Amino acid sequence: MSSVKYLCIDDQPEDFIQPLLSKLSNCKAGLNFDRMHPQEFESQFERINALAREEQCFGLLIDLRLDQDADLENGNRVYYRGPTLAQELRTRMAEGVLPSFPIVLWSMNDNIVHSYAPDSSSHDLFDAVYAKDDGQNVLGESVALELFWLAAGYQKFNKVFEQGAALVLEGFLGLDEDDRSYLDPRLISFLKGKVVYEMAGKILNTLIRSEGVLVSEIMLAARLGVDIVKSDGSWSQLLSEMNSASYSGIFHEAWPRWWMHRVDAWWAEIVAYKASLRKYSAPERIAIINEKFGLNLVAATPIEDSYSVRYSTVCVATGRPLDPVDGFKVFSPLQDAWQDNRYVSTYAVLQRVKKTEWVLDPLEVERFKQLTDRLKNEKKN
Template identity: 70%
Template sequence: MNCVKYLCIDDQPEEYIEPLLDQLSTHNQNLQFKGMHPEEFASQFEKIQRLASEEHCFGLLVDLRLDQDADVDGNKVYYRGPTLAQELRTRMAEKDLPSFPIILWSMNDNIVHSYAPDSSSHDLFDAVYAKDDGQHPLGENVASEIYWLAAGYRELAEIHDRHSGYFLEHVIGLIEGDRNSLDPRLLSFLKGNVAFEIAGKVLNTLLRSEGVLASPAMLAARLGIDIEKSADSWTSLLENLMNCRYSGVFHQAWPRWWVHRIENWWSELASYKGSLRKFTAPERVTIINEKLGLKLVSANPIGENYSLRYSTVCVATEKALDPVDGFKVYSSRQDAWQDSRYVSAYAVLNRIKKSEWILDPLEVERFKQLTERLKNVKKD
């Protein structure tokens, strides 16, 4: 593994920032950070440009509010993280600066109240992390993502140098036959001439959404499997599905599987007797176990009388779900090739993780009808 070096620009005191950076470094000895207080814009840009040109794998970790605290000499800047990121992205597009990941990290309150409402700045950053989020601490997963973001940018640069362009076969690991199974609008969308634009499209359109690719949880749901209870058999199954795994840029931190390849694999396994949706979870698991000699365990339904023909995951409980037992979740932006997200009726009624999802407006009336039926049942 190559050494990845990040410049961290943050106006908070070193005694607060350094332990956080050290915490990330402990999870990967090849991940290093250099911290600095924000400086006057021209000086700041010059230092970033020099480091980006010198390092083999480089990235920038920047605070949202750079304009709050002065340094030990009383110097204070009057720009914020998005302003700096916008200028850097412009220079990258003009080829005055090599492309590298820009990661936003800030206090959770600043992200919620300053960053989240400003959608114009969202495309500037490859990832966003809260420094003080107790539910999602800066642990091993975050360190892995930060490392492979920089390594992935390096891979994109090498692809461009080797093939004189960013061809999808190399960027997202397409093999013969894949193009025929993918939405041509997706293939057109993923094209580009600037590394950071392609990186953002791959991350947000493929790796962080369900539809074309499936996350481990979504893969398990579609196959009807309980990952935890299946233990070693789940690991053995993934080895059997290696040919279905996404192998493009950033795959090391975001394990995903091509949905169309999974469907082809299933058709062969089930002797072309029907799609996955035709079978219940126990039936799917029985077929896989018999064919591969495994001891997989099928996933239990979220609620009583719920369908066992799973095809998605409840965003609140993270358990397998048939959309008929849930409600579509509102999304401000959803491409044609991306799957809709669902929350189970059980989670809606019990307000599980309510702050993390909003019902699609078209589902509100159906939810009201459900609550009315439940009221009538109680009366009877």
């Protein structure tokens, strides 16, 4: 894949938007942007349709609030917002009027928090959401890679659907013949669809962006008991040894992931008695791996000295390895059966670390109350 073009529709001034787009382009060769001010619906669709059919790899980057600033050239202002435009585009894609392409939302963080986040009905319209004023995130290489490979992934989907070929799940996900037996059959049934953007959304949100069947690098490190930073080069060497467990399906270039059932199989091959990872402490896991592959991995230390080091998850607030016994389950309203529960450490709950980003599961509230009551009594005594 050599070139990807995004049309950026944004009503903010050129001197604010263009430097952001230029920095993203510089982060990934072949990633290019066209910029335009919002226009009336039909003329907007004509431009989008022309570019989508002209460019082999195309995507749309739109602002949330398209109705705030008038065009400096002619003073025109539209009276619709990004989600309204995205909904109409998705409808036309489903009807076959428009080819499918990724739609990415970017906006000021305050707009995302106060306008986009509360409106869950619009969340499925976008393949990704970024804050323009979060320079550490938006202007980084990771976001440029995600934009590039989102469009490339859509192109792969489009080719299959245009040829009228049957959707082969194994082909899109990079599965081997024996992998299907390890996957929840409900997941197999769920990952089907007749519209490209529907399939892309399911794979992104159900598999890639959630921990469970696939795991992220930080989750993989936690389950192996590894401190990535302190392990330095040994961590990348270990990932090479575990290449057979890596996800090679669609969008993998921007979102490195590992099949958990393959990780478990890999572990069973290197330990005696085929014991699971969960039965070993982090130092024990590290000792086994270092001896097997001649590495210098360093075991991750617990969030608190008294915490268990039989890690199996990550604290959503601190990002550090955690044994669920030292935390609380986090509320996840749309969790599927094949996705793992999320946990926040007791330390993060008591210290209210990133409190706006998680909510305790209702079934955990009473246990938390018991904990706080006990701590109060201990303090009195």
